[in-house]
Amino acid sequence: MRKIILYLLPFLFCLSCVDKKESVQPISLSIKNIYMDSVGIRVIHYMDGKELFDTIIASKDTFMMGNLKEDMYLLAIYWPRTFVPHQIYKDRSFNKEVGEYYNLTKAFYVEPKSSLVYEFYTDSLYTGEEIELNNITKVNVNVSQCQTCAVADEFWDNYTKFFDRKEVLVDELNLSFYRSIENKNKELSRTNFIKADSVKKSLLTDSLYKIDFDNLVQLHPESKASTFFVFYQLYLERDFEKYRNSFDILKGQALESKYYQMIKKQYDN
Incomplete structure (x- = not known):
């Protein structure tokens, strides 16, 4: 992600320009189903990476x-690792990737007018x-209680499915890589x-x-979440x-999003 920051600076500058002042009510966040005395909580603005909150709380x-x-x-939920993968003792570079803390992350949309309460939870009750x-x-x-937030979750689920497919592809390419080493085929x-490195990066x-992205925008053309994800894809690509087609079908409340104005200013002249 850092590699694309430089040419995305105009977008980030616009982000600060259109972020109008507004009255802000306190938002309630809670963590469920993690059976630990305490966990670290960090909240970060998704687009500009600004850390807004970082503290230790009782897990309930x-x-x-x-x-x-x-x-x-x-949202990042983190705690000191209780289990250290055996690879950490074999490879110092792996040690850097593993790190001292275990992290769970969840992207989420906040819409205060619809909901002031956001509850995060795992599928079952787990210890760390x-x-x-x-x-x-x-x-x-x-x-x-928040339709826009639910639509945003649908878009993130689409991302999850893509990354699952990507992981399978990388595993297959890695397997081919190791087989070619075993067969002493240096060129292959x-x-x-x-190939594997290119797909990963x-x-x-x-x-x-x-296809799924376009379908989601067509299903929710009036959602501000759709506007955000059109912006996000342009941010990346x-x-x-x-x-353009996804942008053109946005209507209603979707046009009230600050991200709509940013896209229009940057591209739709």
């Missing part, structure tokens, strides 16, 4: 935030060690390594993702023609 407590305007955010041992990564958010192993989504 509710905490209040008074500075969350309507927008997309990232069970989460680590089973490599559990999924965190849900209760968005029953080099080709397979480059690519910011582009696949055709199935695009900088290809307006690819997403």
Whole structure:
């Protein structure tokens, strides 16, 4: 993500320009189904990466935030690892990736006029060690009172499906890489390594993702969540023609989003 920040600076500058002042009511956030005495909580603005909150709380407590305007955010739940993968002792570079803390993350949309309460939970009750041992990564958010938030979750689910497909593809390419090494085929192993590395680093989504994305925008053309994700795809790909149809069908409340104005200013002249 850092590699694309430089050419996305105009977008981020516009983000600050259109972020109008508004009265902000306290937002309630809570964590459920994690059986631990306490966890770390970090809240980050999704687009500009600004950290808004970072503290340790009792895992069953509710905490209040008074500075969350309507927008997309990232919640990180973290704690000191109780289980250390055996690879950490074999590879120092792996050690850097594993880190001292285990993190669960969840992107979520906040719409104060619809809901002031956001409850995050795992599918079942887990201890921290069970989460680590089973490599559990999924965190849900209760968005029953916020339609825009629910639509945003649908878009994020589409991303999750894409990354699952991407992980399978990378695993297949890695397997081909190791097989070519076993067969002492240096040229093929080099080709397979480059392919796997290219797929891992690519910011582009696949055709199935695009089909599902277009369908979601068509289903929710009046949602501000749709506007955000059209903006987000342009943020990543900088290809307006690819997403012009999705942009053109936005209507109603979707046009009130600050991200609509940013897209229009940047592309639709």
